[in-house]
Amino acid sequence: MDGDSDLVARLKAGDGDAFDSLYATFNPRLFNFLARLSRRRDVAEELLEETWLRVVAHAPRLRDDTRLAPWLFTIARNLFASYCRSRHLDYDAQAGIHLWPVPISSPSPFEAAAAGQLQQRVEVALSKLPGPDREVLLLVGLEGMTPSEAAVVCGVTPEAMRQRLSRARVRLAEQLEFSAGLRVARFGEALP
Amino acid sequence: MSDDYRDDPWVDAIAALPLIRPDDDRAEAVRRRCRAMLQKRAAPAPAPDKAAVRVSEWRSRERQLQPRLRPPSRFSIRIALRTRQS
Secondary structure, X not given: OHHHHHHHHHHHOOOHHHHHHHHHHHHHHHHHHHHHHHOOHHHHHHHHHHHHHHHHHHHHHOOOOOOHXXXXXXXXXXXXXXXXXXXXXXXXXXXXOOOOOOOOOOOOHHHHHXXXXXXXXXXXXXXXXXXXXXXXXXXXXXXXXXXXXXXXHHOOOHHHXXXXXXXXXXXXXXXXXXHHHHHHHHHOOOOO | OOOOHHHOHHHHHHHOOOOOOOOHHHHHHHHHHHHXXXXXXXXXXXXXXXXXXXXXXXXXXXXXXXOOOOOOOHHHHHHHHHHHHO
C-alpha cells in the first residue's frame, strides 16, 4: 500500500504530522474496537493509551512494508488479551462474566447509542458472545477487514480464522434468534 | 446460512453500529505526549562535547598512571618502627 509505506517512512523519521494523521484516523476506531471488546469504557481508555505508547516505542523500528491497520489492531488486541490474563479473566468465557450487563429491560449506553432495532439486537448479541467470537466479528464486520487480515491480527492461520468466523456467525445468529424469541415472549409481538 | 459472510445481514448491521468515541481531553493529552515521544526517539543523538571527552580521557589516563595506594600492612609498620628505633 503506497499510502502506508509513505506514512511508515515518515513515522520512522519521527514526523509529528504523520503521527497526528495516524492518530486522527485510528484513535476512534481503536477505541471503538477496545470498548466493544472489553465492554468497559475505563479499560478501553487505558488500553488505548498503552497501545499508542507501544506504537511510538516501536515506530522507529518499523519495517518499510508494514501495513498500519493490522499492526495497530494487533497491538490493541494483544494488550486486551494480556489484560484478561493479568486479571485472571477467561478471554473465551468473557460473555459469562457480564462486565457490562445488558439486560433487555434497561438498555446499556451501547444499546442506547444503537438507534435501530436491528442494531440494538446486534449490540446485545455481540455482548453475549465469547471474546474470540466477538473480536472476529468486530474486525470483519466493523473494521471491514478480510479474514486473512483478521488472522494476522489474531495471530492465527487464515484457515483457522475462516473456521472461527464461521463459528462466530453461527453463534451470533443463535443469539439474535434467542433475543428475538425473548422479545416475542416479553411483548407478545408475534402472539395471536 | 450462506457460505460467504458478506451475504449475512449482520455484516451491514455491525458496520452500521454507532462509533463509541473516546474522551476528547484524554485523547488530546495522549496525542501530545506520544507525538513528543516519537519526535524525541527519532531525533539523532547529540554529538558528544569534545572538551568533555578530552577531560574524561585525561582523567582515565591519570588513574592508570597513578600507583595504587594500599593501606600499610602490620608487617610494614613493624619494619618502619624498627628502622626508626635503630
